[in-house]
Amino acid sequence: MSDIRITNARMVNEGVVSEADLRVRDGRIDAIAPQLDARAGETHIDAAGRYLLPGLIDDQVHFREPGLEHKADIATESAAATAGGVTSFFEMPNTRPPTVTAAALADKYARAAGRARANYGFFFGASRDNAAELAALDPRSTPGIKVFMGASTGDMLVDEPAVLKDIFSRATLPVVTHCEDTPTIEANAAAWRARHGDELAAHHHPEIRSADACWQSSQLAVDLARKHGTQLHILHISTARELELFSPGPMQGKQITAEACIHHLSFDDRDYASLGNRIKCNPAIKSAEDRAALLAGVREGRIDILATDHAPHTRAEKEQPYLQAPAGLPLVQDLLPALLELVARGELTIEQVVEKACHNVAERFAVAGRGFLREGYCADLVLADPAATTDVDDAHALSKCGWSPFAGRSLRGRVDLTVVNGEIVWRDGALTGAIPGERLCFDR
Numbered sequence: 001m002s003d004i005r006i007t008n009a010r011m012v013n014e015g016v017v018s019e020a021d022l023r024v025r026d027g028r029i030d031a032i033a034p035q036l037d038a039r040a041g042e043t044h045i046d047a048a049g050r051y052l053l054p055g056l057i058d059d060q061v062h063f064r065e066p067g068l069e070h071k072a073d074i075a076t077e078s079a080a081a082t083a084g085g086v087t088s089f090f091e092m093p094n095t096r097p098p099t100v101t102a103a104a105l106a107d108k109y110a111r112a113a114g115r116a117r118a119n120y121g122f123f124f125g126a127s128r129d130n131a132a133e134l135a136a137l138d139p140r141s142t143p144g145i146k147v148f149m150g151a152s153t154g155d156m157l158v159d160e161p162a163v164l165k166d167i168f169s170r171a172t173l174p175v176v177t178h179c180e181d182t183p184t185i186e187a188n189a190a191a192w193r194a195r196h197g198d199e200l201a202a203h204h205h206p207e208i209r210s211a212d213a214c215w216q217s218s219q220l221a222v223d224l225a226r227k228h229g230t231q232l233h234i235l236h237i238s239t240a241r242e243l244e245l246f247s248p249g250p251m252q253g254k255q256i257t258a259e260a261c262i263h264h265l266s267f268d269d270r271d272y273a274s275l276g277n278r279i280k281c282n283p284a285i286k287s288a289e290d291r292a293a294l295l296a297g298v299r300e301g302r303i304d305i306l307a308t309d310h311a312p313h314t315r316a317e318k319e320q321p322y323l324q325a326p327a328g329l330p331l332v333q334d335l336l337p338a339l340l341e342l343v344a345r346g347e348l349t350i351e352q353v354v355e356k357a358c359h360n361v362a363e364r365f366a367v368a369g370r371g372f373l374r375e376g377y378c379a380d381l382v383l384a385d386p387a388a389t390t391d392v393d394d395a396h397a398l399s400k401c402g403w404s405p406f407a408g409r410s411l412r413g414r415v416d417l418t419v420v421n422g423e424i425v426w427r428d429g430a431l432t433g434a435i436p437g438e439r440l441c442f443d444r
């Protein structure tokens, strides 16, 4: 691995944009200074005023391994991640088998070793009957405990009050939740089926997976966390109303945090007409007003973390009729370009992007030595050009599923270089072949 010297960068870090050079040595950030001199044998990259950011940490991806490798696997999806500026990911437990035992967790770490292009952590799933496994969990082995408080892909629903009380009262590490109230969804589905029969289509999804279903479940999660003092992070908030459950301002010191995902910030219910099942996901993409409120929530600090919920399904699966088509969309390759598009529109600032897709994720989940541009930290970096565009099409999708919901869109922002642990993994539109991903350390 050669040293890397990046010069003339506009470095975005800890709320400030500054002109700086940065040197990488032995996988770490060796120096950051207004000007760094050349050294023999190094790789020199002239950033020419482009943004230099800490690599993004996506805390919510589904890479489908083991058991669903026809959709995706750790090797393919981690490659797609690096193209999207993501240098670390936390993967979800709704695989087959689900990650609800220590053995299943160990199996995932073993599968990722030597195959992941980005750094990896795996969530541990709560089930109806794995209380003993949860109690024995090493807090350093996982970013947190995932609870599907609403049913989604996989059979992982946990909504019995006694089980939820047990999980929330005993958890020694962050609990992250998927919040949608399943009885509400089932009642809506029955009513909509009776009314529309075979005419049911993707645009009905936000009426079935309704705003009320989200509100009820998110409110319950917040109540439980307050009652039991749980560290709670609610994933993929999708409605304006839920925002009132979260406090504005900086994340530091909060017991309850919230997340928004790029699809809920980039699409709204008008897009079902052209994209149909391609944007069917749980929680559903809702109204333009919800989307605008979520963006305001990010700016106010009610939303602390930005992520993807990257959830690949094959084209053939998505082309089935609405009721059969699985929920979820592949997003990880588009994360930074889509966030830069929101910056170009004036919806977010580049400092907010770095705060919520890098710094806050590292702090919330105690990721050691990453998420910031600091001397001594791991060299996970992204060089991005806000003046260039990413023309998204299915042909360029690196995810095994081979498509993107952003296909046909031109996003104002492009990932030119991604460095993981000091190795260049993505450069000028191509993977380099390096596979430097490491297991993440959770410093607790």
Ligand code: DOR
Binding pocket: 062, 094, 152, 153, 178, 280, 281, 282, 283, 311, 312, 326, 327, 328, 329
């Ligand atoms: O749309 C979704 N797809 N939401 C989830 O919660 C799960 C995900 C999947 O795994 O496909």
